[in-house]
Amino acid sequence: MPNKILETNAAVPATKKGTADKTVINEDEMKNAPLHQFFVSALKDIYYAENAILEALVKMQDAASSEDLKDAFEDHHLQTQKHVKRLEKVFKLIDEQPEKKECKAIKGIIEEGEEIIKSTEDGSSTRDAALIIAAQKVEHYEIATYGGLAQLAITMGHDKAADLLERTLQEEEDTDAELTEIAETAINFDAEQED
Ligand SMILES: [Fe+2]
Ligand SMILES: [Fe+2]
DSSP: OOEEEEEEOSOOOGGGSSSSSEEEHHHHHHSHHHHHHHHHHHHHHHHHHHHHHOOOOOOHHHHHHOOOHHHHHHHHHHHHHHHHHHHOOOOOHHTTTOOOOOOOOEEEHHHHHHHHHHHTTOOOHHHHHHHHHHHHHHHHHHHHHHHHHHHHHHHTOOOOHHHHHHHHHHHHHHHHHHHHIIIIIIHHHHHHOOO
């Protein structure tokens, strides 16, 4: 295996920078590093999650009645397809295979969303208000994951991967804000009127 030149980066504390700006390390050593292994495992986790979210968003769009909310779920479904593709690029950039690792957290959050659909009346704003909260739990899980992974990617010198992860992070944050706006503009008030 050829040696790889990995650039150090600004996130490394000055005291740890040592004398050189570039560190030569063996590629196998890099792949065996515990942080690299954690990074890959976490990528597999969110890769599973994004694929599960694709299915969940279709069900949530069907279950919602507000047109604004349906549109928001539809738009985010398209974005989520991009998130899957970006993750595949990230795997490629770090020379790893895209694989799914079951993510219990997202499974639980999605199950909660399914419970909401079962326990609320079809066509009600109460269901829409509850669906927004369920969707925001998904977004917050993604925001925590992408925020952390983007920072780790920077620290490990995977700048292009960090860029891709940050782009997805931004879209998750925008979606979260949009859902808040939809809830606060009408749906929460309408739901409050229902008996
Ligand atoms: Fe996503
Ligand atoms: Fe998302």
